[in-house]
Amino acid sequence: MDTEEKQLIKQILDGDTRAFKIFIETYRRLVAHIVFRMVANSADREDVCQDVFVKAYQNLHGFQFQSKISTWLARIACNTCLNYLEKRRLPLFDDRALEEMNFVSHNDDPYTEAADSDINRLLRHYIDALPVLFRAIVTLYHLDGMKYEEISQILEIPAGTVKSYLFRARRMLREKLVELEQEVLC
Amino acid sequence: MLTPHLSDDQIQAFLDDTLPSSDKLSIKAHLQSCAECERAVASYQDVFEALDCDENFDLSKNFTRKVLRQTHKQAVGALQFGLLHIFFILAAVIAVSHVLLTYVNIENFAGTAQATSGAFETLVILVRSAFENLGDKIQFDGIYFILAFIGLLGLFVLDRLVLKPHFKTSP
DSSP states (O other): OOHHHHHHHHHHHTTOHHHHHHHHHHHHHHHHHHHHHHOOOHHHHHHHHHHHHHHHHHHGGGOOSSSOHHHHHHHHHHHHHHHHHHHTTOOSOOTHHHHHTOOOOSSSOHHHHTTTSOHHHHHHHHHHTSOHHHHHHHIIIIISOOOHHHHHHHHTSOHHHHHHHHHHHHHHHHHHHHHHHHHHHO | OOOOOOOHHHHHHHHHTOSOHHHHHHHHHHHHHOHHHHHHHHHHHHHHHHHHOOOSOOOOTTHHHHHHHHHHHHHHHHHHHHHHHHHHHHHHHHHHHHHHHHHOOHHHHHHHHHHHOHHHHHHHHHHHHHHHHHHHHSOOTTHHHHHHHHHHHHHHHHIIIIIHHHHHTOO
């Protein structure tokens, strides 16, 4: 961790509101990536993001500087999302989905919805339909550029599992894409 | 000799750029001669692009302000809660003192204490003399209500004049 980050944390702990504002501005994108990909309900996303920063503020005194602040904050974000999903009794991870490719998009017919749009938009429907852990992993890896070890620390699963889930998630998406391409050809 | 097609894992590792350069070269060479694998790589590239796409993930403009207000509100709430605790502890001390002075026979209590421990006896004597001196100087009946009222009033004034304005001026 660089000294600038340490200094920022020290200032926040000393009660400097401007320092906390800088902290929020620096990490809001990271938190938004995780929360927006893990929480499907758009009405609740911003509230969950707020909860993440409030929890970070409350627990900052316990931060031991043993990991990067982004790793620590991402762990809080993931845990907050998992708690949110658990409270609403939404499935966290359904292993059958891997075998059955049980994609349930938020739209009734994503293909019709996105027929006029590009393939990228269509794929995003299917990213949203991945099991929540897969979504978290692909987000941390692709959007936040984290390594397997960092993701492993955040989600508290072995690095090998992170890699395996990442590859499986991308394979699922690719298979779905191929299926759609075949449908278009037929 | 037929070259086997690239596996999903190989393609993904190739696109992740995590393979050693020798493997990358052999995959590139394979892709030049295998249309099927080239198509597979192209579809994986679409997946990677979608995953890399930083779509509309932004929070509202006043998000930072909302968080700051929430953390501040909690801090003020904790302070008020702390003050309330202090007030109730003080009220409880006064009430217990009143009960002790009015209903407990301190002479008997001191006698018991003397039989058990010297240090404890000294403590009881000290407490007793303090209460007796206090009792001589002021009228106890009703003083507890006055003290409680003053305490509540103080808490209210502190809340209105110090905490509320501070909260309003916060970000």
